[in-house]
Amino acid sequence: MLDYETLRIIWWLLLGVVIAGFAMTDGYDLGALIFLRVLPRDDDERIALIQTFEPMWEGHQVWFVLGGGATFAAWPLLYAASFSGFYFAMLLVLLALIVRPVGLSVRAKMPGERWRATWDGLLTFSGVVPSLLFGVALGNLFLGVPLRYDNMLRMTYDGGLIGLLRPFALVCGLVSLSMLAMHGLAWIVAKAHDELATRAARWLTWAAVAYAALYALAGLWLANIPGFRLDSAPAADLPSHPLGKTVSIGGTWFANGPLGKWAIAMGIVAIVAALACAFLARRGRPWLAFAASSVAVKLTVLSVGFAMFPFLMPSSLDPKSSLTVWDASSSRHTLFLMLFATAVLLPIVLLYTAWVFRVMRGRVSIEHIKQSHGIH
Amino acid sequence: MINELVVDLSRAQFAATALYHFLFVPLTLGLVWMLVIMETVYVMTGREIWKRMTQFWGVLFGINFAMGVATGLTMEFQFGTNWAYYSHYVGDIFGTPLAIEGLMAFFLESTFVGLFFFGWDRLTPVKHLIVTVLVAIGSNLSALWILIANGWMQYPVGSVFNFETMRMEVTSFADVMFNPVAQAKFVHTVSAGYVTGSMFVMSISAWFLLRGRNVAFAKRSMTVAASFGLASALSVVVLGDESGYALGDNQRMKLAAMEAMWETEPPPASFTVFGWPDVEQRKTHFAVHIPWMMGIIATRSIDKPLAGINDLEKTAEKNVRRGMQAYDALQKLQKDPKDAAAKQVLDHNVDALGYALLLKRWIDDPLKATDADIKRAATSTIPNVPVLFWSFRVMVACGFYFIALFALAFWYASRRELDKRAWFLRLALYSLPLPWVAAELGWIVAEYGRQPWAIDGVLPTALGVSSVSAAQVATSLAGFVVFYTALLVVDVIMMRKYIKLGPDGLGMWRSKPVMPPSTATAD
Numbered sequence: 021m022l023d024y025e026t027l028r029i030i031w032w033l034l035l036g037v038v039i040a041g042f043a044m045t046d047g048y049d050l051g052a053l054i055f056l057r058v059l060p061r062d063d064d065e066r067i068a069l070i071q072t073f074e075p076m077w078e079g080h081q082v083w084f085v086l087g088g089g090a091t092f093a094a095w096p097l098l099y100a101a102s103f104s105g106f107y108f109a110m111l112l113v114l115l116a117l118i119v120r121p122v123g124l125s126v127r128a129k130m131p132g133e134r135w136r137a138t139w140d141g142l143l144t145f146s147g148v149v150p151s152l153l154f155g156v157a158l159g160n161l162f163l164g165v166p167l168r169y170d171n172m173l174r175m176t177y178d179g180g181l182i183g184l185l186r187p188f189a190l191v192c193g194l195v196s197l198s199m200l201a202m203h204g205l206a207w208i209v210a211k212a213h214d215e216l217a218t219r220a221a222r223w224l225t226w227a228a229v230a231y232a233a234l235y236a237l238a239g240l241w242l243a244n245i246p247g248f249r250l251d252s253a254p255a256a257d258l259p260s261h262p263l264g265k266t267v268s269i270g271g272t273w274f275a276n277g278p279l280g281k282w283a284i285a286m287g288i289v290a291i292v293a294a295l296a297c298a299f300l301a302r303r304g305r306p307w308l309a310f311a312a313s314s315v316a317v318k319l320t321v322l323s324v325g326f327a328m329f330p331f332l333m334p335s336s337l338d339p340k341s342s343l344t345v346w347d348a349s350s351s352r353h354t355l356f357l358m359l360f361a362t363a364v365l366l367p368i369v370l371l372y373t374a375w376v377f378r379v380m381r382g383r384v385s386i387e388h389i390k391q392s393h394g395i396h
Numbered sequence: 397m398i399n400e401l402v403v404d405l406s407r408a409q410f411a412a413t414a415l416y417h418f419l420f421v422p423l424t425l426g427l428v429w430m431l432v433i434m435e436t437v438y439v440m441t442g443r444e445i446w447k448r449m450t451q452f453w454g455v456l457f458g459i460n461f462a463m464g465v466a467t468g469l470t471m472e473f474q475f476g477t478n479w480a481y482y483s484h485y486v487g488d489i490f491g492t493p494l495a496i497e498g499l500m501a502f503f504l505e506s507t508f509v510g511l512f513f514f515g516w517d518r519l520t521p522v523k524h525l526i527v528t529v530l531v532a533i534g535s536n537l538s539a540l541w542i543l544i545a546n547g548w549m550q551y552p553v554g555s556v557f558n559f560e561t562m563r564m565e566v567t568s569f570a571d572v573m574f575n576p577v578a579q580a581k582f583v584h585t586v587s588a589g590y591v592t593g594s595m596f597v598m599s600i601s602a603w604f605l606l607r608g609r610n611v612a613f614a615k616r617s618m619t620v621a622a623s624f625g626l627a628s629a630l631s632v633v634v635l636g637d638e639s640g641y642a643l644g645d646n647q648r649m650k651l652a653a654m655e656a657m658w659e660t661e662p663p664p665a666s667f668t669v670f671g672w673p674d675v676e677q678r679k680t681h682f683a684v685h686i687p688w689m690m691g692i693i694a695t696r697s698i699d700k701p702l703a704g705i706n707d708l709e710k711t712a713e714k715n716v717r718r719g720m721q722a723y724d725a726l727q728k729l730q731k732d733p734k735d736a737a738a739k740q741v742l743d744h745n746v747d748a749l750g751y752a753l754l755l756k757r758w759i760d761d762p763l764k765a766t767d768a769d770i771k772r773a774a775t776s777t778i779p780n781v782p783v784l785f786w787s788f789r790v791m792v793a794c795g796f797y798f799i800a801l802f803a804l805a806f807w808y809a810s811r812r813e814l815d816k817r818a819w820f821l822r823l824a825l826y827s828l829p830l831p832w833v834a835a836e837l838g839w840i841v842a843e844y845g846r847q848p849w850a851i852d853g854v855l856p857t858a859l860g861v862s863s864v865s866a867a868q869v870a871t872s873l874a875g876f877v878v879f880y881t882a883l884l885v886v887d888v889i890m891m892r893k894y895i896k897l898g899p900d901g902l903g904m905w906r907s908k909p910v911m912p913p914s915t916a917t918a919d
Contacts, residue, residue: 075514078465079507082498088472089495096487096563103476103483104862110477111872115879118466122883125462126890171730173562174481176863259560350488351558351565358492365499372504376511379518 025256027355031094032325032332032345034362038090040321042083043154043200044314049077051204053120053147054197057140059208059223064389065216066140067128071384072211074124079373084117093358097262097348098332101175105165105333106157108181113150120146151200152193158324159192160184162242162273164336169262178337188245191238198231199294199320206297206313210306213386221301224309228298232291235320239287242327247273248334254346262347267339273327283327290319398757403858405869406478409876413470414843415836416880420464422835425539425586426593426628427457428532431512433620435528439521449617450528452899453597454512459890461509463883470876478869482850482860488565489555489572490545497541505534539589540582547578550842551647552851557746559729559739564854577647580635581842587632588838591798592831594625598805599828600895602821610899611815618814618824622805629798636795646777646852649712650845651694652705653779654788656680660704664691670789673781678706705778713774715853716765718745719752723762750854757858779845787837787844794834801827 022030052073060066073080091099103110119142127139163186166178205227208220251266258264274280293316300309328334333343349355431450438446472494475483483491508530515524548555554571555564566572598621604614651657656673657665658680667690671683694702703711722745728738742749754773755762765773805824808814815821850857899905 075510076507078509079503081465082503082506085469085472085502086495086498088476089491089498091491092475092483092487093491093495096484096491099476099487099491100480100483100862103473104478104480104864107477107862107864107868107872110473111875114470114473115875117469118879118883121462121466122886125459126886129459129890129893173484174863175484180868259558261561350491351561353569354488354492354566357566357569358495361492361496361499365496369499369503369507373507376507379511379515 021352021356022359023257024352024355027352027359028256028345028349030359031349031355032329034359035091035095036322036325038083038087040318042080042087043317043321044203046077046080046083047151047200047317048203048207049073049080050147050151051200051202052208053143054151054201054204055208055220055223056144056147059219060216063133063136064386066136067389068212068216068384068386069208070124070127071389072208075380076373076376077124078121079376081117081121090358090362094350094355095332095343095348096350097173097260098343101165101167101177101333101343102157104175105167105177105179106160106184109153109157109184113153116146116149119143147200147204148197151197154193155196155199156184156189156193158196159189159238160186161324161328161331161333162192162245162247163188164248164269164334164339164342166337167333167335168338168341171263173261173263175341188238188241191234191241195231195234195238195320198227198234199317202227202231202294202297203313203317206301206306206310209301210310211383213383215386217306217383221306224301225298228294228313231316232294235287235291235294239284243272243274245273247271247276248331248339248342249276250330250344254330254344256346258346259351260347260349262341262343265340265344265347267334267342269336269339277327277329277331279326279329283323286319286323286326290316290323293319398858398861399866400757400858401866402861402864402869405866405873406861407857409478409869409873410474411843412873413467413474413876413880415839416884417464417467417471418835418839419832419884420460420467421539422585422589422592422831423460423596424457424464424535425589426591426624427453427460427596428528428535428593429590430593430597430620430624431457432525432528432532433624434617435525439525445612445616448899448904449613451516452613452902452904453617455894455902456596456600456891458509458513459887459894463887465506466883467880477872478862478864479850479860480862482855485563485855485860486851488563489548489552492566492569493541493545493548493572497538497545501534501537501541503534505531505538508534536586539586543582543585544573544575544578546842547575547581548572549849549851550581550846551575551577552854557749557854559726559742560733564851583635584632584838587628587635588831588835590628591625591632592835594621594628594802595798595828595831597621598625598802599825602824603895604898605815606818606821606825613899615809615814618805619809622802622809625798626802626806629795629802633792633795633799636792646846646849648703649705649708649777650779650784650841652703652708653781653784653845654841655690656683656781656785657690657702657704658706660701660707661691663695663701664688664698665694665702666690667693671785673785675781705781709774709778712751712777713770715748715751716754716770716773718748719750720755720762720765720770721745722749723752727763747853750849750851750856753859754848754856757856776848779847784841784845787840791834791837791841794830794837797827797830798834 052069056066056069060069123139123143123146127136168176202224205220205224209217209224212220246269249268249271251268255264274284293312297309297312297316300312330345331342332345332348335341431454434446435450438450508527511527512531515527519527553575554566554568556567558565597617601614601618601621604610655668656671658678666685666687668680669684669686671680673680688698691698691702722742725738725742728735729742752762754776755765755769758769758772759765804820808817808820846852848856850860
């Protein structure tokens, strides 16, 4: 069996992989939905936009569910603290994600402009709200959240939804919103029929530039925010108990942690990738553009984790109650077992996902959609 | 001290969202196998009508599947939002099956369900059938892992309390996986789902036959439903999960409450068919017994005794006192982790630690409990007897009714007389809601009957809640009720529309239909 420290680091990386997996796959479904009412010119085009991702999105959504399940299993303290602490924010995300499958399933099952416009509104909501709130939540982690533990490890969280709306966190929300907008547009450029794709490519430039600017702004801002510092030696091999360490607030995030420089490097590459994405989309290389957008999304997610390492959820109320990689994990036994399960199952998932992707290859045909109305 | 209002609201929210989710799950579990059967016949015979059957029932499956997925998201995250201490306390064990469910099952069904709808023109018939089978396997594996997690809540094996981390930790994952309670629950629950799927197909087919529409389609569908339903109804009753109730004190308490069995009976215990449980006097009036039956069902023997409520309550009282010793030792260990004497006391009584935590509902420090507090904690381990007694009986009555109904359908189907018995078709139509009634009652027996425990004997429900305010939970509960009601209205409108349209209204007998959800209009 691997030692506890190694397992914790692997699971910290896997947490990043799962969140990045969600952002790269379901991220473009969410991003495409943001434009449901603005990009298409008529209902056939709206159906075409939906059909670019419709055969695959249910599978993508599982990354989100897996994110919940894997955090529950590998980082139970983090799962408990983040979901209950961000109570209304999480419920809003849930609401949006519950509306989505229902909306996609029923919007076209009834004729009538009002019925469809209503569901389009709800579907746009289900694209915008999670895209925004994921960033707001991550932004709040950098600022620290008001949590503390008692000796039974019962957590108290002293804040609500309004407390999350701090300026820096809101900028982070805009970063994730513009990022997923870019990613969704890049997907439409690659999958939709030519007319819709061309229009999406024009919007894509703006989205990519907005993302690059906002992300750079958030990075500069972060360099001026006091970071958290782990003062005691990392208890890398000891049982998970958050209260055994000392933590202070000061310095900057980039300088405090051992991986801060990596985060900066990732950020620079992500910005270059985003600009490359816009360029490639205009030069008629849609799949390269989508790949570039995927790189930007992935590195953005990972840069958050790298900048914070070893912190997972810092506490502004009681710094020593902060959750870190060394004191918020499951037991060694569980981490090992879960690693084994993941090593066996995740490659299989990736294989059949790739197969489905291949079966559904090619652009969505608008003619096919127009024809299908004539049947009944 | 625990805020009882937060506890009650959190429980109400969990119950409401779980019961709601469970309206869609059983139908998904069963209907998907009906699709597999129909499509298999299509692939083997090449007859177009079986493809149309798969597609028509597939449309209804798709509507239901979307609702099941949507409401399932809430379940995965509600442990974190509303049961944070629970999540911390048992996440080391409970999180694993949920994560594996995602990796092994939910990915499978969700990735292929899109291809089921969009793949008709892109895949060969055999490949498409494989896709349908994978969706079926995925959804059923999903039930397996969820019930492994739930089985552990009912009968927490393979784990131990670790005072250094203040939580339960896994000792043997094999024990958690092969937990006999989980296995019994899995078979029982998926069988109930198969009954639901069969009833759904049978009732709607009966409706078509009564109107003389899509007759060939409806007769074939009904024959599939009758055969599959009969096998499933037998399985759900015969392999009911009572066998699991003989394991563990709290499972026994649940069984005794279901039977309103106040006193321990000499083996083999009798089964109470009917009666009027009186909680005040701890008696069951007008009881009608079948001798021996309960002892045989629950212990698979005629010589093992089955404990009654009063005796189990006494055991609980002893456990509370032992739990207090464990709690005392735990306090000492928190001050000095090297205190060997305290460690020994804790190890000796750790299985009863949860019983001391029951006291936290009334007093902050369990060590200050009076005899009256201890008695109260012991009494609180008795679940609501009348609710369990009646829920169980109505559920079982439904089960026997399903066997009779499907047997009759099977008989008429094999004599090719399905469309000639209008009274039977009407009966089949009006029986449509019953599998849902039985399934929801089954959930109540299993989960309401687990109270006051979240994890039997380990963690009281009241202690599991998050640090959220009553106002927060009241708001979210109200939100869920309004939102879910709206969703249910949409679901019913959609189902009714497509059932009324039928395969004929969708143009299935005329030309090539298009089935992707986003274009499946009929305007």
